[in-house]
Amino acid sequence: MIRRSRAGAALLSLAVVAGLAACSKSGDDASSGDAVTLDYWLWDDNQKASYQACADAFHADNPNITIKITQSAWDQYWQNLTTQVAAGEAPDVWTNQGSYYPQFVTSGQILDLQPYVKADNVDLSQYQAGLAELFEKDGKRYGLPKDWDTMAVVYNTDLLKAQGLDAAALKDLTWNPTDGGTFEQAIAKATVDANGKNGLDPAFDKGKVKTFGFLPEWKDGSQGQNGWGNFAAMLGFTYLDKNPWGTQYKYDDPRLAQVIDWYKGLIAKGYSPALDQKSTLANDALMNAGKGAMTITGSWMINSYLGDSAKVKFAFAPLPAGPQGRKSAINGLSDAIWSGTEHKDEAWKWVKFLASTDCQDIVANNAVVFPAIKTASEKALAAHESKGRDVQPFIDEATAPGGTFFLPITDKGSEVSQIVQDAIQSAVLGQTDSATALKKANEQVNALFK
Amino acid sequence: MRATKRRDDRRAAWWFLLPVLVGFTVFYGYPAVRGLWYSVTDYTMLNTPSYVGAENYTELMRDSEFWHSLLVTGWYVLLNIGSQTILALGLAALMHRLTRSVVLRATLLLPWLVPNVTIGLLWMWLLDTNLGFLNHLLGTLGLGPVGFLSDATWAMPSIAAINTWAYTGYTALLLYAGMLQIPQHLYESAAIDGANEFRMFRRITLPLLRPVLALVLVVSLIGSFQIFDTIAVTTKGDPVGATRAIYYFIYEEAFRFFHLGYAAAAAICLALILGVLTVIQMRLLRASRSDLA
Structure with a gap:
């Protein structure tokens, strides 16, 4: 009897230690400063592979930053996100959509990217017209465009x-x-x-x-x-x-x-x-x-x-x-950074990469959505054509004045x-x-x- | 000596109850208190909740959507409890008087074992206007199509029917278990006196089943008020709110609009309504007293 309860106590304390270890893991990353894991959320399972490819390419260039992608279906995505934000455990970077992101702006949960955009001279004219402005409010910028749809x-x-x-x-x-x-x-x-x-x-x-x-x-x-x-x-x-x-x-x-x-x-x-x-x-x-x-x-x-x-x-x-x-x-989607993230600079690096031709060309070649960058859109069109798919109407509408x-x-x-x-x-x-x-x-x- | 012994037992009992009490406090007590607090705040999940007094409640009383959802829920409960209880009583009586087949009992329980979401999806396809099997059958008879889930008149009855299908077997088993408590000799002497089966059901089974029936009714009434998953899978409250039952209303307020304070107030109202209904029902059916005693 005594023996068993001791074994039980030992097991229990093990479990507690394991739990503590799991809790402190992300904290360690922050303090050491070199190895960082960024959480990135999206909802479209069709696009997960493309962004995993982007994450791999990004990791190759920045070996100290690992991107962990979590995908959940549209119906649960915003509930999960809001709950995580409320709990102070939001992903460092997530995909945003026009109807849902204003509530995060109003509650101060999204990092203003304008200083970063300015410092790094991100060319906003490379995107399909109007997409970058969708995520602007009062001179602040709450995301960089990733794709569009017509x-x-x-x-x-x-x-x-x-x-x-x-x-x-x-x-x-x-x-x-x-x-x-x-x-x-x-x-x-x-x-x-x-x-x-x-x-x-x-x-x-x-x-x-x-x-x-x-x-x-x-x-x-x-x-x-x-x-x-x-x-x-x-x-x-x-x-x-x-x-x-x-x-x-x-x-x-x-x-x-x-x-x-x-x-x-x-x-x-x-x-x-x-x-x-x-x-x-x-x-x-x-x-x-x-x-x-x-x-x-x-x-x-x-x-x-x-x-x-x-x-x-x-x-x-x-x-x-x-x-x-x-x-x-x-309609355009964007990637945003959580204002509460401990890794602002790393998150910005990732968002900048997501919004660059390096990533958007990868997405284009997978022929799932049209990337926000105009030249990448052309590549997506070509990728569709090489698969024998005529998707010209979507592009024509997007480019018609x-x-x-x-x-x-x-x-x-x-x-x-x-x-x-x-x-x-x-x-x-x-x-x-x-x-x-x-x-x-x-x-x-x-x-x-x- | 006796007294100390009893006290020792009690102390031991507390130890045994402790895990349950902890679970109850952490998972029911604490959330309930938090819910009560949120119901008087403007909590939206993303803000720090601040006290707004009875504002959520007065707003609820003025909200026609809230009243409509209660009305719709009432209609569902009436349809669902009505059909489910009558069918289950019939099935239980048949099992009790005709066969004690285990296979039959197991079969009756099958729909209850299927997860609600699966049931919802299954029936969504079966009842579909364009691709559904039922409308195909109606079509071969030259009828329909009927928008079982898209027609405002049919949507709630259809959802009630789906859940009746899912829960009748289970309810029947509970009632059947209750019927097994009724002494067999009562039926034997009634038979000798020349009573037919219907009369025996009315004069013996029903009255003696009352405590069990009361319990089953209370449990299924509360369960019925909480209709959610079937709606979430099939109609999502459509058409135009015809199936927006109170739980779906609360869910949308909380997790779609993130009005957590408001949703908490609605949930408290629902809890009050259920409490009152339960008391009334227990009184009416004198649940705690058995006529067998």
Whole structure:
């Protein structure tokens, strides 16, 4: 009995010592000053390999700095990050996104990079226009750009070919909120009922649609990046009084309501699934199952649609051009340094490397996303082409003058997202009309900033 | 002598209880007190919480989303507890009177053994409007499609049905165990007197099962109020809040909007509601007293 309890005590003390040793490990790194391990967080599992390659290259140049990459899925990423920040255990460097990073700026958790950028003469003009400014506030800089994405139409080539629509026919589509332009004509044509009649046929049965011409995205937050936001921008809609860091949203703009009404028209005509009969599965699953002929997607989905996992053959076409031209949402990510890190200089070295051609060319060659540096973007395009993938529409939109608009960056991003998404869904479900729903949502949203 | 001995026992008992007490204090007591404190602060995880008095509570009372989530939860509890209890009672009675097959009992327990997230994913696919098996069946009958999880009318009943599927077997087993306590001779004499099975169920089984039934109802009612995982996997509170049950509301406030103080206040309200409901239910069913005694 006594013997056993002694053994138990010995084990216990061992465990305690091991625990203490584990705790003090990072402290040792700090005091010795030469061997440093930096924690780096990102959410996209598709990109982990690219950044691991960057980390390896960085470590080769800086043998005293090791990068430890942690990847967690989007849904958990921000919760984990916020919890870690709250606990004072945040990663030294992490990947940021426009809707989420303002809360960390407001709470003083992100290091101002401007002094470092100035001291090291980082050339901000090497990045795709506008990306660096997304992470600026009041002369301070809260991240350096890592990549960007734009939107395009993705379509099932076989289904569209069967209706006589090919790449050439989809290249120069027009759109307006009244009759939907040639874009709606294409959608109608691509919609096929159980009897094989398409949406333009007078005998088309909208109660028995086999393939919908267009799959809208209704879980699209306050931005409509995957749909309505682009169309609204083509009518001249802007989200905010100023972006980034505006405080007055403009969701009550009648042009936005017009876009939602156009979508409702698609549903009424049977070209798109009704929201209350919409699949809970994501649009890419439905596209793969042949339930939809077209949808709007972002360049971060290129590998899902053109990669080996795709069950049918897809291709990309540019968004249609609206009354004010073709406009695609462009969004950029950045890498930021935690203000509480014990290794500011090392972290800056890593962020500078991430934002340099050295790393972004590695990312480009893996052909997953478009890096922020313009020359690296070209390399990504070439890498895609060498794999036989046509991703030109995304690049064309990004480089066309006035062809893109930035998504809103403000405080309270997640609250705004829920209010606006609920309002749009209730309008589409017919619980209220679009104008009333959006007007009410806009009042709620702007009340958050008072 | 006797008294000292008893005291010694008590001291020993404390030692045995200690691990549980420590666990309870660290993992329940302390967080509960912290939660109570946060509910009167403006804590957002990233700030130092400062006292705001009853502000969170008054705000909650004005928040139509909060009331809506309670309403939606009530609707779910009604559907879920109703169907689950009736089905489980029926199953238990059948097992009790017809067969004592272990295989059958094990089979009934199977859905309960599957993790909730898996259940959610499984049913999300089965119930899907476009690719789901159920809508495919309806289609061959010339019906549908029904947006089981996307139609505001159907979404909550569908989630209730999923959880009824998952928990009926387990509930039935609990009730069955309770039925085994009922003396067999009561049924025998009733049979001699010419009572049929239905009458025996109503006059013998139900009344004598009451304490067990009360316990099962209280436990499943509280469990039912805490509906979360199925919603988080399938609908995420959609369409337009039709399935935003109170737990999902609290979760979103805490971990999506990071209004931890507000979420804590909502959680305290929920705890109060559950406490009141439990007391009422125990009173109504006179749970602690058995008619067998």
